[in-house]
Amino acid sequence: MRNKIVTFDSIIVVKDIMANDNLYSVPNILFNLAELLGTEVNNQRLEIPEKFGKGYCAGYVFNEHIRMIISDYELNADVIVVNPDVDVARKTIFFKFQNIFPTAEQALDQNPSVLIATSRINTDEIIAIHTNAATINIEVDAGYLNKLFDNTSKSPVLESLLQNTQPLLFEQVIYPSLQNTVDEIMTEPAGEAFKLFFLRIKAEELICRLLMELEKREEKSLYPLNSRDIQAIYKVKEQLIKNIYTPPNIKELTIFAGMSPTKLKRLFRQIFGNSIFNYYQELRMKEAALLLKEGKLSVSETGYKMGFTNLSHFSRVFEHHIGIKPKKYSLM
Secondary structure, eight states, rough: EEEOOOOOHHEEEETTTTTOOOOOOOOHHHHHHHHHHOOBBBEEEEEEEEEEEEEEEEEOSSSSSEEEEEEEEEEEEEEEEEOOTTTTSEEEEEEEEEEEEOOOOOOGOEEEEEEEETTTTOOOOOEESEEEEEEEEEEEEEEHHHHHHHSSOOHHHHHHHHHOSSOEEEEEOOOOOHHHHHHHHHHHOOOOEEEHHHHHHHHHHHHHHHHHHHHTOOSSSSSOOOHHHHHHHHHHHHHHHHTTTTTOHHHHHHHHSSSSHHHHHHHHHHHSSSSSSEEEEEEEEOOOOOOOOOOOOOHHHHHHHOOOSSSHHHHHHHHHSSOOHHHHHHHH
16 A cells, blocks of 8 residues: 655654555654653544653644644653754644633633734644643634625734734633633544544634634734744733733833833733733733632621722722622532
C-alpha cells in the first residue's frame, strides 16, 4: 500500500491513496512529544506516562481548512518540542481556549477565555509544553473563513482578522453558552463513526460564536502588534489582578508598560475589547463574587473589602457586571 505525506503548519496528514482518499490525521507535535516521553500516539490520542505526569493530548485534522488539539495534562517539568513545520506564509487564525476545564477554585488570572490570533503572531520554531495545560486549540485557514462572509458586511475588526495581513491578538471571555459547547466537545459520547464529524461541527460552532462577539467590537482601525507590546499589555493585566483592591492609576501603568498613555489605552482596548477601568471593574466584581461565595463574607464586608464606601453603589456595580444583586447572589 502506498502512502503520500502532506505537511502543513504543525500538522501531518497521511493520505491513503488506496482507501478512497480517506484522511487520517495526527498533529505532528503529538508525535514529537510522544518521542520525548517514550510513548506512542494511539487513535489520535497521547496518554502522558505516569512517570512524567498525568493526563492526555488529543488531536484532529478535520479537513484541509480546520484542525484541533485538546490538552488536559499535568507534567512534572516543562518540555521544549521543536516544530519543524513552521510556515509563516500560511494565513491561519488560531483560537486558544484556556482555563476551560472547571476546577474547585479558579483565581482571577484563571478565568475561562479565548485567545484569537493571526498566524503572524505564531512564528515560533519551538513550542513550550508547559507543566499544566487545560486548553483547546483550533486552527482554521483564514481564506476558508473569509469566503463564508458577505464582503460588504464585515466590521473593521472582523475584516482585519480575516485578511490576516498583520499581527493581531484578541482575548475574549467565555460566556455560559460558549462554555456549554466546550463541555459538549469534552463529554458528548459520539460513536467512532460520528466522532470527527461531531467534533468538526462543534469546533466550527465555537469559531462562529467567537467571530460574532468580535463583530460587536467598535474599533474602527487596528494596530499591528509585536511581542514586546503584547508582553507589556499582559503585564498591565497582571498588575490589575495583583492590585485588585486598588483602582488603576494610568500614569503608573504607563511607566510600568513603557509606553504612552494613548498607546496603552488603545492597545489594551484592542486586545481585550474593553477600557482599562471597565476591565478592572469586571475583575473586581468577580473577586467580590468569590468573597461572597467562597469567603463567606457578608455583602457589607465584601463591599468594604473591595474599597467601596457606599454599599448602594457597590450593589449597582455588582449587578451591572454579574447580572444579579450581591445579596441574592450570596444566597444562591
